[in-house]
Structures are given as structure tokens and as C-alpha cells.
Amino acid sequence: MTAIPLLSLITWSPFVGALLIMFTARHRPLAVRLIAAATTGISTVLSLWIYMAYDREGAGFQFYEKLPLVPALGISYELGADGISLVLVLLTSIIIFSGVFASWTIAVRSQEFYALLLTLVTGVFGVFVALDLFVFFLFYELAVLPMYLLIGIWGSTGEIRPRGIFAWAYRETGVGTKEYAAMKLTLYLLFGSAFILVGIFALYVVSGASSFSFLDLEAATFDRGLQRWVFLAFYIGFGILAGIWPLHTWSPDGHASAPTAVSMLHAGVLMKLGAYGVVRLGMGLLPDGARDLVWLVGTIACINIVYGALSAMAQTDLKYVIAYSSVSHMGIVMLGAATLTEAGLNGSVFQMFAHGIMTGLFFALVGLVYEKAHSRDIGKMGGFGRAMPGIATAFTVGGLSSLGLPATAGFVAELLTFLGSWRSAHPWWLLPAVAGTFLTAVYVLRVAKQIFWGPPSPHFHHLEDARGPEWVALVVLVAVLVVFGMVPALAIATIDTATVGLLARILAP
Amino acid sequence: MTAFALELGVGLLLLVVFFANLAARGEDRRWVGGVAAAGVLVLTGVSLIVSPAPPAFGGMFVQDGLALFAKRLFLAATFIGLLGGLALPGAVFARRAAEYHLLVLGSLLGMLVLASARDLILLFVAFELMSIPLYVLSGFAKREDVAVEAALKFFLVGSVSSAVMAYGLSFVYGAAKTTSLAVVARALPGGDPLLVLGLLTAFTGFGFKIAAFPFHMWVPDTYEAAPTPFVAWLSVAPKAAGFVALFRVYFEGVGSAVALWVPVAALLATLTIVAGNLMALPQQNAKRLLAYSGIAHIGYMLVGFAAASASGTAMVLFYLVAYVFGNMGAFLVVDAVARSEGSENLMAFRGLAQRSPLLALAMLLFLLSLGGIPFVAGFWAKLYVFWAAAAAGLYWLVLLGAILTVVALFYYLLVAKRMYIEPPAVTGRVRLERTLALAVLLCVLGVVILGVYPNPVVMAALRVAAPLF
Amino acid sequence: MGAPGLHAYLVLAALVFAIGLFGVLTRRNAIGILLGIELMLNAVNINLVAFARFNADLVGLVFTLFTIPITVAEVGVGLAIIIAIFRARKTIEADHLNLLRG
Amino acid sequence: MTAEAIGFWLVAAVLLATSLAVVLTPNLFHAVLFLAAALVSTGVVFLLLDAAFLFAVQLLLYAGGVITIMVFAIMLTEQLVGERLRQTSRWVINGAILAAAVFVGVLGFVVRSARPARPPAADRTADLARALVGPFAAPFELLAVLLVAALVGAIYFARTED
């Protein structure tokens, strides 16, 4: 325990930034950006600091803070971080820091954009470090809500032309527009949050501890039947955010329509938030429920992997490709968790991190490409590699990581998941997982080839490479991807401190 | 005497307004409204210090916790409503301010008594006193063809409902051989068919007042055409009164026989939530939208009513408080925009966030509260109501309510979309009268404070609801 | 056939009530609708008095004494509204008053 | 068959007939007159129920008050229109079915209820008066406010100068 509330500082620093932006830096774009960079920079630095300062021998929740809010109901502002949270906090700070730079060129209503973005980030940080389930839920909502406006205002409208017998339904709902995407995403996630809320309250009521503290609830024992139902509620609720099939359809539309930084944050971090919820609340609090239902989690994860990859392949819009690849990769995350093995769980968390970085990178790149070429139509593009070698290189690195090429973080995560699956109760999970990596190789390289290779497309002129602050995002993300891929112990040593304890709890007789 | 201090106060205020009107000269008599509003404010203050008193008039009139809770709500809501309506434009509202306020105060008196009535006759008279001025008020802009049409519809549906209700009450009286609700409650477990018939039939009247499906049909038309600040008040205060009366008649002292009302309330709740939310979807007029959404909210309160428990009752009370601020606030913002733009269409909200960011933020808060999003009052309201219903075993109702909340968020977010996402059609701030701004501000405070710290109100509601069972 | 019992009065009242309701539902003219409402309220009074008589109770009569003036008040307001609407719209055909809908 | 029974059936027949006439006659003016007749029949029913005082109230308030206002209203509107107000009915079958259904519903409850014997009659007009100022003083006062409010409202609508 430290005297300085480090976790609070990390969490609220962006929020302070948001307030500063709204009240002092209105209509001064540069000041807005600098405040955003500075406040997220503070979070990043502190995240790194706590990441290094974490006592791996001691394990458990550290940097603990507690402040009673509503003692009568057992609600308190309780924060703490263990190995899993730390990695995800680090991920969040890296992504948002890069995201701020990746959206450096946003000109329209930039102060509002950054204010909302930073508020959102506070929610994300909060979810990862909150130990009080109630506060957890509040942060969760805070992380979901600004999304509507962020996508609705700064999003982009794709080129979907519905055909076939359902076309009328699509026209009626407005498929493809940013408004549609924003609405779908928000409603879907709020729908999911209802399940989460019900789950949290069920635990609160049944435990009789009249406390929302994770630690207190962890100590309580729940009836097996209840555990199953609540686990299912958490799985559905968080699973929606994690993009589990068939509740994933908000994510391609949402990610495709969102502005760059939001896509980065959403696909990169928020989807992890769903997986984190399943692992932390579902598995952490409901060991019996988790044991009984992992078959479902794992099987759906397998569907996610293959289905997401095949769907990605079928897309013609670059952002949709990346978005569906997230669906596929979140399958790996969920699969790793479902194996209930040390390797698998480590792989799962590591995949959260790795996928967060790589998909953040992808969306940053897609944003850049879109900004330069004003198109997301893969079919029209071609030969961009000559004009934008830097972007092409970064895209290739991201793609290689996503197909699980060694020396990138993606490989380690996938390998661990594979190891875990074959040792789990359902070894056959390995096969769809492996097939998924092949399919990923197919669509990623196909897209890379189409966009960056081949003769230059006649549709585009005056393309240029990334410049200035845009490089920050690319370089940081690529570096993280490669460094953590080559030295996975950097993350796994920390993750392992948390997963071992978690597994011991779940698998205890 | 203290038992009906508030009623006396309102009566006195009626006289003051009446004589002020006599003394007033000239075309602009809005200051009379100011007097009324100030009086209501004072009475609101008084209501906070008044404490429960023993029953008066042979048990006919009770000033218990529930009554006081409700009265504070009515008074506060009335104050906000009057404040919002003080600066209503138009010659009618200037010259006839006294009539307007007399009628509001008369209706308010009806509500106050209704909250305390434990006798069928008193209840019926109070109910009518509450209702009749509302018919007039809704058509107050009598030169406008839609206003009188609204008044007529309101009146016709209201009168039929009153007749049906009175018909029901006659059976209740006949079966219980008394008009004392305490005795009626004790008679209910006997299961006399006439008593059940009477109470079922009487439900119609309450159903009309709270606008439950299918008694709701006057609501959208009336809301659309009536003066908006009045609608803001109409949409919350009589509803709250209706619920309090429902509790008095159907819950208080009936013991285990409350189970009788569970299926009825659950049915109405289901229908109301579904119909309200679905019909709100295609609305383009902001007031109609809020009208239908208000109907859906009544459905959610009926969910709490269907729980037929002390906690359910308390949660409905809390819901009402949250609803007062959220819904009134939303209507008042609509009024502000409509006064400035001359249109109540949702298109008038385009780009509001860029024109008047604070007003847009207020509206957003109200909408979020109505949608049941954390950090604002409505979140707790929905949460608690669902909680109570779940505790009563009505899981399917909770699920249904939760799913339709998503539908509700859809149309609330559409308004948010107009305000935040679409570009403004005209530039420049929305003009906002000071009194209206103050009323909006009060609502914002209510929504936010209750959203951050709902505990005291929840506890109070639980306290006052407990003796009913 | 003996003296009519309570039920006879109740059924009579119910019939009057139903007839009133029928009138409300079918008359096109606003005043006609009002007449229907009057019949419905009249049924209430029959009920109340019959109950009072058979319960050997006073309160039913008191209740009636309240319902009658309230009815009158309602009719008064209703007719005033009808007159106002007539001025504004030149019709009191209820079916024509449908500017507000949807 | 006692005299009371005969009286009841007669009055009931008249009451129902006049009520039907109220809702069926095409002439609005006639409808009002039939309503007056129905109200008077109701008064007679009150007499049969030994409530002579209420018979008086019924005659005075309803027949005297309501009908007068109605007639005025009809005259007023007719004058404005300049033609006689005739009224037709809409959806007669639907209305009949629905009204009948409501009646059957009520009947379903009524037939299942107990049939109390008729207690001996007593004139209780004085008690009535005492009750109004005693236990029922509160609603009585409130009724006054109600009437004032209704009056204010009615005048507001009816006046022409603004």
C-alpha cells in the first residue's frame, strides 16, 4: 500500500483533463490536444510505474484504496490492482496515449471530442481497478455512454448496400450509417449491462454480506444453481461487450463507424473490458458456475474464432475487416479463459493485451489510410505501399501479430491458448483455434496485398505516408507489439501472479 | 389543526389569489401568478417541517407519513410547474393569470386531500376537485382549436372514467356497508364479489388518472395541445396523486389480500410499458414523445405496484420523485425550445448542443434519467422498482421491463442525436426566461442529487410505505 | 313475485349504466355524449341509494348528495368546453375533432 | 305481487325506455327532454327506496339544473350554427356489443353476491343533515371549493370577451 492514491490518479487524471478541456481550453485546439496528451501521459507514466512497482512475490490486490461512499448499503470507493488489472491498465494507457496522437488531426468540435474521449477512458481505467462492484458498474456505464456521441458525431458512414429479402428492414434501421452504428452499439451494451446489474445485485443480496466489495463477495459462498445463473448473466452481459457470437453484430458496425481513436479504444480496450468482466467477476466470484459453464464459453469462443475470421474475409470495407478480426480474436481471449488452465488463462489475458495493441494499431492505420485516401473500399485500393511505406510496414507487423507470427505478442498469446485448450477438458477446441490462425493469415495477407501491394491504383493520387504526431501512435504500438512478443515474460510474469490464484480457487474441490 | 395545515394554507392562498385578481388592474396580471408561486414555495417549506398527525374527521382524513411524503411531492412539483409557467407568452396567460393559478391551486388542494383521504366520499370529492380544473387548464388557450379539442377529449374520457369509478365505488360502499377505507380493507379478504367488482371498476378511474393502458388515450393529445409548463405538472403531480390513492385504496391494511391485485397490476404494467414505449417510437413531436414515454414510465411504476409489497410501494414513491424532476425538466426544456423556435417538433432540437450547450446538457440529463442511466435519478428509480418486483417473484416482468428499456433508450437517444449530432439549423442561443431557467435548474439539481445520493429519499420512502402493510 | 330485492335495483342500475355507456360510445354530438355520461352517473346514484336502503345505512345517501352536485359541476364545465370548442371550430361533432392524433 | 313491485316494474320500464330514447333519438332537444324524464324516473326509484329527500334533490338539481344548462347550451350552439342540431349515431353495433359486455360483466359479479333482505324503512332526512355537517364536513367543504373551481372554469370558457 502506498500513501499516494496511484490508482485514483491514473483513473481520474484523464477526467481532470476532460474538465480542463471543457472549461479552460474551449476553442483552442492545440491546448486541447496538449492537455489530452499530458493527462493521458500522466496516466501512462503512472501505469508503467505501478506496473514495475507491483510486488510479484506478494501477488494479490495492491495499491489498495478504500473510501466508504454509502456505508449503509456497503458501497465504497474501493480500488486495487492485481496482475490482470495491471496489464490491462497498462494496455489502456498505451492505447489512449497513442489514440490521442492518432486523432491529432480531428478538427470538428475537437474540444468536445477529447473531453468525451477522456471521460470514457476514466471509465475504462475505473473498471479495471475498481474492487467495489457497484463502483465497477458505474465506471462500466461511464465507459459505454460517451460512445454514442463519439460515434454519432465524429463517426463515418460506411458503404453498405443491403440486398435481398431483408433489405426493407435494413433501410428502416439505417444500416451502415454512423447513427445506426452508434445506436446499435449503445443499446446493445446497455442491454448487456442490465444483465450485469442483475448479476451483481443477485450476488449482493444472496451473499448477505451487505457489501459490494469484491473481496467480501469472494469470501462468500454461493449455491451452485445460483452460481450458474449469475455466471450466465455475467457471461451474456459482459460477453456482449466482448463480442461473443451471436451477440457480436454491434461491434463491426460500431467499430467501422467510429472515429479512429474511439475504434482504437473500443476494439482495443473496451472489448477486453467484457472479457475482463467474465474472468474477474464470472470466474473470480463464481467458481462453480464457471466450471459448469466453460463448455459453453469455450464452444462459443471457437465459433467466434472461425466465424469472425470468415466474416472478416467476406468484407470489402477495410474497417469492417479489422472489426471482424476483433470478433475472431476475442474468441481466442474467451477460449483461453474457458480452458481453465494456467497456460490458457495466461494466454487469454496476454491476448487481451496483445489484441488490444494490435487492433489499436490497425485502427490507427486504417484511420491514417482513410485520412489520406478518403476511402475504405479495399477493392479500389492498391499499391499504397510505394506511397506510404511506413504505414504499410506497420500494417504488416500488426497483421503478422494478428495471424500469430512468432516474435509478435499475438503468437505468445495464441500459443498459450493452444496449449491450454489441448490440456483442457475439451481438447477439440484446439482445432478451430488453429484453423482460425490460418484463416487470419488468409484474410490479413489478402488485405495487405490488395491495399499495399500490386501496381498503384488509378483511383488515388498524392498519397503520403504518416507524418509528425501520427508516427507516435504507430511507433509506440509496433514497438510494444514486438517487444512483448519477444520478451513475453514482461507481461506474463505479472499476469501469472493473478491467474494462479484464480485457478486455484476455481479448481479447488 | 396541524393535520390539515397544508390544505388550509392552499385554501388561504386560493383566497389571496382570488382577491389579488379582484384588486389587479391592467392586462398583465402575471404577478398574481408570482404570488401563487411564492405561496406554494412557502407551503413547500412548511410541508417539510410539518410532522405526521393523528387522523381527523373520524379517521376520514389522515396525515401520516405517506400523505406527507406525497404532499411534499405535490407542492414541490406545483412550485416548479408554476415557476415554469410564470412567463408564458400570450395575452390569455397574462390577462387570465389569476384564473390559471386559481385552477392550479384548486387542483392542488384536491391532490393534497386525496393523499390524506381514507374515506370513499372524501376520496371521490378530492379526486373530482383535482380533475375538473385540469380539464379547464388543458384548454386554457381557448382560442386555439387544438387546445379546446384537447380539453374536450380530456374531459370526455375523464368524465366517463369518473362515472365508471363512481359506479365502482358505489359497489364498494354497498359491499362494505361503509365508506371508510379502513373497514373496506378489512372486508376485502372476505372476497365479496361486489367488493371485488367495485374495486376493479374503480381501478378505471385511477387508471385514467395515472394514464395506464388502455385508459391512457387522452394523454398524448392533451399533452400536445395544452400549455407546456402545465403539461409538465400534469404529467407528474396528478399521476403521483393517483398512485397515492391507489396505495390507500388497494394496499392500506388489506393484508395478504393484496395478492388479489398482483395479476391485475402486472397485466396493466405489461400493457402500459409495451404500448407506451412502442408508440413513442414514431413520434416526431417532442411533447407527444414525452407523453408516450411518460405512459411507459407509469408502466414501470405499475411494476413496482405489482410487487404489492412495502418495498414495491416505496420504490414507486421514489420513482415518482425521480420522475417529477426528470419528466418536468424534460417538458420545461421542450417549452424553452418551443418558445424560442416556435416548434415542438424534434427538428427544433437540431444542434441544440452547439447553440445552448447547458440547456442541451440539461435535456440530456433528463433523458438519461428517464432512460434509467446511472448517475442520474432515473437509474435508481428503475433499479429499485425492478428490484422490488424481482423480490416479489415477478422475474418475467422485470425482464420485459428491462428489454423495453432498451426501446425507450432508442427514442431518448434519438433526441440526444438531434441535439448533439446534427448540425443546428439556425445559430444563436435559445432565449430562456429567467423563471423557466430556474425551474429547469431545480429539475437538474433534483435529477443529479438524487442520482448521486438517492439514499435519504429511498429511506424516507421505505419508512412511509412500511405502515401500509 | 315478491317485492323487488337489492339485485333488481342493481340490475336496473347496471342497465342504465350500460345504456349510458352505449350513448357515450355512439353519439356523434358532444352534447349527446354528455347525456350518456349523465345516464351513467345516474346509475351510480341508483346503486348508492339502493345499497343505502338495503344496508339500512345513511352514508349511501350522503354519497349521493355529493355525486349529484359533482355531476352538475362536471356538466357545467363540459358544456362550457363544448361552447368554447364550438366557437373555435364551428362544430361539436366529436368525430371531426381529430386534429390531434397518432 | 305487491304494489311496490308493480311500481318498481313500471318505473324500471319507464326509466329504461327513456334512457334508450336518450341515446337513440336523433333529435338532440328530444334527447335532453328524455333525459329529464329518465331523471325523474330515477327520482321515483329513490322514492321506492324510501329516500324522499333525494327525490327532491334529484328533481331540483338534475331536472332543474342540468337540464336547464343543457337546453341553454343547445340553444346557444344552435343559434350559432343557425340550424337544428341533429345527431346520428356511429358504430351502433360495436357500441351495443361493448356496452352489453360491460353489463354482462357487472351482472356476473352481481349474481354471485349475497341477497340481503330489505330492512324496515325509516325517515332519516335529519340524520342526513347531521351527517353532512358532522363526519362529512370535510368533503362538504371541499365540494364548495370544487363548485367554485368548476364555476371559474365554466365562466372562463363561456365568456366571449377574450
Add this chain to the structure above:
Amino acid sequence: MSATDHALHVLALPFAAFVILAVLPWLRRKGRAAGWLSIIAVAVALYRALTVWAGGGRGEATWAWIPADGGPIATVGVLVDELSAAMLVLVTLVSLLVQIYSLSYLDRETPPALGRYYTYQSLFAFSMLGLVLSPSFLQMFIFWELVGLCSYLLIGYWYDRPSAARAAVKAFWITKLGDLGFVVGIVMLWASTGTFEFGALFRMAAERTLPAAGLGLIMVLIYLGAVGKSAQFPLHVWLPDAMEGPTPVSALIHAATMVTAGVFMVTRAMPLFRLVPDVLALIGWVGAFTALLAATMACVEGDIKRVLAYSTVSQLGYMMAAAGAGAADAGFFHLLTHGVFKALLFLAAGAVIHAVGTNDIFRMGGLFRALPQAGVVFIVGTLALTGVPPLAGFFSKEAVLAGVWEGRMTGPFLMLALTAFLTAFYMFRVIFIAFFGRAHAESHPHDAPPLMAGPLWVLAGLTVAIGLRFVVAGAGEHHGPGWLAPLSIGLALAGFLLATAMYQRRLLEPARLAAVFPLNVLDVMARHRYGLDALYAGLYRALILGFSRLIGWIDRYLVDGLVNFGSAWTLRAGDLLRRIQSGRAQDYVYGVAFGVLLLFVWAQWVRR
């Protein structure tokens, strides 16, 4: 310094070069400077590799890589023994020569492109060295994939060319397909043994403590990796297309080093494969079949690089067949010699292509006169490949044939023998057509510049030198039957004679020969690559793309369709429902009346 330290240096040098070039764009964009940096690094690495090889030391050093509770899951390190030491030398040597050669070969490239090329080259050298030094399956897999990546990048070096872009992804996908087997295999192996490390696994194998259940499947899966990487039937189709890359790359990656990784892996894991003889037999049969199949395709190919590519596939089949027959040493020996003379052939072909600007042998002719250096070294390489004593290829090829014969695999032996004949035929076909045929007047090619010629001569010298060394050391090292050497030479001679007859002396018209019955079928099939490419393309289109389209449709119109359908219907329902709000007051009264009825009915119902 121990052997492992030296090996680490060998590994570190190209890696350092790669990192420097990767993170210093300004240096990379200088082109030739980047090249020299890379060349120096690999030259020093060669020196170190020679030290290791000459030292003959063995050793292993590992470090934890993926930690876990109770010991790391995975380690990384270096394993030095004869096998890896020999490979170190081969890899660094060919790398060095190819890199030097490239400097001249790619002189027309822009400096940034050249810098990129050398960055990839350094990465490749590092990866390949990491592969051969792997002490565990996992590390081998890591570098296995990395060399695959380099292959992909270098095939697609001229990424503007659609054919190169296609070939690059094709190579990646096809080898990845094999790698899937590899990774599944090692995952399963880990699950049953708890380790990836060769040392521990071999110990278990020796002590017979290795869980036997499923080992066959595991080894087949691991072998699948080799099938992909070493271009065995049926995954060989990528290698000919890989010739879209620059010729030096073909020489290095697609002839001498990367493609032999599969053979190396099988050799390395031989203690495990020995436990499952059926799998070994499979390897042998597949290898021999691949050798024959590729040779037939080489006979009808007109692209000089593709001929060499098929030849490579064919020779890889030899190596695999040897490994499958249990003569892994022979296979490995052939790997080393083949690495030298095939690199020589490719570089020589590169010199020719550089000079004439085409790959098509039918557009060449009479080049021997114009390009004597290239001609001579090409002939040296050809002689080595066809197994003419005393060149290197003779000894290794004979060792392979002997191994297979002794492995009692008659079928594969016959196929390999036939292949030997075909090898001589197709190689001399190229020589006769390209170097001795009728000269094309329009071109005036000039011989290789020194930077290209140097490596050529070095390799040619080595080819001769290795052979001579065996002549000096005595050819009795292999135990083949006495008739084997004459047979092999005879087959080569027959091939040569046939080629002479057809293409030099014009005694036989190739077209007429191809019209004879069994040959015409073969000719057509070989020209169409036995339909395998078409089959893969078809599978890719129908299975993957078709299925993806189906899933895409399902996702948009069924899974998401349900959502949109639901929401659209909700909106419609709202619109329908609002029609009850007709605006007519009496309809509203209907509502009230209905409500009353509803309550009645409902109350009656629920009470029953």
C-alpha cells in the same frame, strides 16, 4: 569461449544488423551502405560459424522464455552439435555469397528498396540461424515461421508486380497450412510430455518413457510442417511460384537454406521419428514421390528458374526419402552439398537472367559464347546435381540411394532412380537450349560483373572441392551395394544422352516424343502441374472464399438480420400501434370500456 557463445555470436550478428537497419531509416535508405553492413555482419558470422564447426564442440544453453508457476512453459536457447554447426556454416556461407552477389545483381534498384532487401536478408540470416540452433521444438517453430516470413517478404520484394504479390501470399499460405500441423503437433506433444525441448524428449525416447499413445499422430502432424516448408507433395506448389522473388533470394532461401529446414527438422527429431516407423515410411514414400513428380514437371518447364525450382523440390524429395528410410545422415549430407551446388546453379541462372533480361530458356540460346563464366559454373552445378563424380553431388546422391535401398524401400528407390535419369535429362535440356542452342541476334549480353562472378566461382570451387575431398578421403564411406555407383552414373548418362539427342543433335523431335501414348498424358499433366495448383486455387475459391461469403451473408442477413429485423419490426409495431390513437374522443372511451372489460375478464380468469 564455449561453442554456445560462439553460436550466440553467429546469431547475434545478423540480428544486430537487422535491428540497426530496421530502426535507422536513414541508414537503410542509403541502400549500398545497408548492404555492406549486412554483408559484414554475415561475414563475421561466417567466421564464427567456421570456428564453431572447426571446434567441433557441443553444447546447449537455454533461458526461460514464457514463465509459469513452477518453471517456465517455454525456453529459448542454442543447441550446438555437428548438425547445427554444419548448418551454421552452410547458412552463413551461402548468405554471405548471396548478399555479395545481390549487391551487383540488384544494382538497378532504388537505394531504399535495396536497404529493405538487406534488412530482410539480415532478418533471414538471423532467423535461419536461430532455426538451426534451436534446442526445442518451440524455438524451432518460432524461427520456422520467421524464415517463412522472410520468404514471404522477399518473394514479394517487387511488390508492384501482381504476380510477385500473389506468389508471396501463396507461399505463405501453403507453408502456413503445413505449419498448422506443426503447431498442433508440438502442442499435443507438450500436453503429453510437458516439454518442448529436444534434450528432454530424446532422453525420454531413449528411456522409452515417452507416452506412446498418439505419438504417431503427433509426429505426422509435426512432419506436416516439414511437408509445407520443404515443399513435399502435396504442398510443393508454392515453391515454383516463389521464383517471382529476386534470383539471389531463390538461391538462398528457396534452394539452399529455408526449404531444407524441413529436412533439417526431421533429421533433428529423428530419435522421435524412429519410435514411429510407419511415419518414417510415409516420409520416405512421400519424399520419393515428390522427387519423381517434380522431376517430370521440370522436364516440360520453360522458365529456367522454375526448372531449378522443380529440381529443388525433387532434390528435397531425395533428402526426405533418405530420412524416411532411416538414413538421415545421407539426407543431411545431400542437404549440405545440394545447398552449395543449387545455390551455384541459381546464381548462375541469375547471372544469365541479369544478362539477358528473361527467364524463358526458349528466348535464350548460344549463351555459352556470350557468358562463358556463367556457362561454366552452370555446367559444374549441373554435373554436381546429376551426380557425376567426382563432384559433391555424386557422393551425397549415392549415399541417399544407398540409404533408401538399405532401408528396404524398393518402391521409393525405383522412383529415385528414375528421378536421377530425369534430372540429368531436364538439366541438360536447359543447358542445350539456353547455352548451346541457336543464338538470338537481338541481344548482346555481357558476362557477370566481378561481384557476381566472385560468388559463382567460390561456389563452383566448393562444389568441386567437396567432391575431391571425398575422392581423397575415399568413397568407401557409404555402404551401398557395388552396383549402385555405376547405376547412378549410368542413369545420369542416359539422361544426358537423351537430352543430347533431343536438343543438341535434334535426332528426336521433342514434340513427337511427347505425342507418344503414355508420354502425351504425362506431358499434358506435367504441363498443368498435375492439376494441383488448379485444385488449390479451386479449393481456396470454393472452400475458403465461398464459405467466407456464405458466413458473411449469414452474419449480415441472419445473425445481424435478426437484430435488424427485430428492431425494424419494433418500429413498425410502434407505427401500427399508434393508429389506435385515432384522435376521436369516443375511440378513447372505447379504450376505457375495453379496459374495464379487460379487468373483469382478467380478474375472473386469474381467480379460477
